Amino acid sequence: MITKGIKKYLINPSLGLITGILYIILFWTTNNVLYSLSISIVFSILIDIALRLYTKASVCGLIFLFNSIALGITLIVKLLSDLQDFPPVFYLVLYFVTFTTILFISRLSKTYISLYLGKKKSIVQKTFLSEIFEIARLTQYTITLYLFAILIFSFLKPQKYLWEASLTIYCIIPIAILVTIIIYEEVKTRSIIKQLRKEEWLPIVNESGEVTGRIARSVSSKMKNRFMHPVVRVALIHNGEIYLQKRSDSAPLDPGTYDHPFEKYMLFNHEINIAVRNSISRLLNMQELPFNFLIKYVFENENTKRLIFLFVARIETESQLKSISLLNGKFWTTKQIEESFADDKIFSECFQLEYEYLKNVVIQAELAKKETVKQ
Structure with a gap:
């Protein structure tokens, strides 16, 4: 189910980056590494749980999980190295390095994560699960470039200039990076949801017509004949034609x-x-046209696999004939059709399969009825 209202803004997978923004802000406003890490971890866990319960989209919380792990590792290092004389900014850089490493590992484990979390998930959640790895890639590359920039700057400039610019380098720039990624992903998420809402969903059926699942039409068309879908066809008959x-x-x-x-x-x-x-x-200005079910059969070639339901509609009144004139075809006699069968490219494959059944079951009955009326 595609979410509406406020939920459509809360399923943005990149919202987990807010945890990193909170840690950076707390780091610079409290000047207490232990406090900043603890609050950020608690915030990440609670918000993740709340969003999972509210949106019912559990896969979107992976970035929160990755952030919580990175912050937890940083907190453990802080507790173990409390007696060491590390500058406070060391724990900020350590968080960036750890978070980037976790994102890299998650991308390497994409296949296993998708198999584990993708089971029994809706097509929407599977789409966002795939999007999470795109966020991981973008965030990983961006933060890695940022860390390299810090490293280069520290070698090119005297240390005193680095510390004078520390607020900009270690606070404003990383926050700007993370906010930009969230905004970018929000726009992208809206586009994905808009596309999914326009999508036609086709049932996946077996040869008996039992529905076993569903898939987006655009996705199925790219997979050719992997799945079978039901198709309705309606033959129009008038006076045996x-x-x-x-x-x-x-x-x-x-x-x-x-x-x-x-x-x-x-x-x-x-x-x-x-x-x-x-x-x-859809094609005629006619709300009611009596129709009857004829036959169900499986049609398959190299491009498609269909379970076809063939119906017949009999044109009997002048108003119905007038409506048919809105189309761009014509009535064919059985003689005209059979003479044209010499060229197997004139008629569709499905019609060629259906013709003998239509002729022997429907057309012959129509002609017999017509002869009875004459007598």
Whole structure:
């Protein structure tokens, strides 16, 4: 489920960087390393728990976890080295080094972390889990460059100038870096959510039609025939003739061939009858057109795998014929169709598979009914 309201701002995976900002601020305002580290760790843990409970997006708390570990290691070093004469800024630099190292290790362990945390997660949470590693990469590289800059500056300038500029170097610059990453990620997160809201979700089905999962249509199209999705097709019949029109030249399957005018992927959690009505009403100014289910079959080639539900709609009134005129096709007789079968590129693959069934079950019944009426 894609979040709305304030939740959409709280699932930003980079919010865990706020812990680092808090530590830097406390470090410079209290001048107490032990106090700063302790408060920051407690804050990180409590905020992480609160956000997990509120947003139900547990994977977004990984940056909080990484920060808590880095601060915890820094705190342990502080307690063990309390008698050493280390300058306070040493523990600030140590935090940056430790945090960067943890981010690097997390990226090396991306496959294992994804397998462990990605199980039974929604597609939204899996998307944000992937985004966390992008944040780790960006933060790691940025802080590493920052640390190298400090190292170079310390060699190029006398030590006294380094300490005179310490507030800017060790406080303002790292805070600016972390805030920039959070803002950047917030914009990116909004873009991801906007894209997910526009996405069509397709059910994954087996050959019996049982739904076993769901996937974004754009993702499935890139994976070709790995998953099978249900597709509704509607044949239009009038006086023993079949209405066909050319498929779009941009159609992913059989572009430019003649086929039924109505074909639609069933969306996740949609009723099949609703899918048929939507397919018809989308193209025609006609709210009601009686239709009947004919057959279900599996269609598969190198580009797609579909469980097709074929329906038939009979055109019987003048108003229905008038609505059909809004399309760009025509009615074909069985003779015209069979004569055109000599060229296997005229009709779509699905129509070629369906034709004999349509002819023997539907067309013959229509013609027989017509002869009975004449008699």
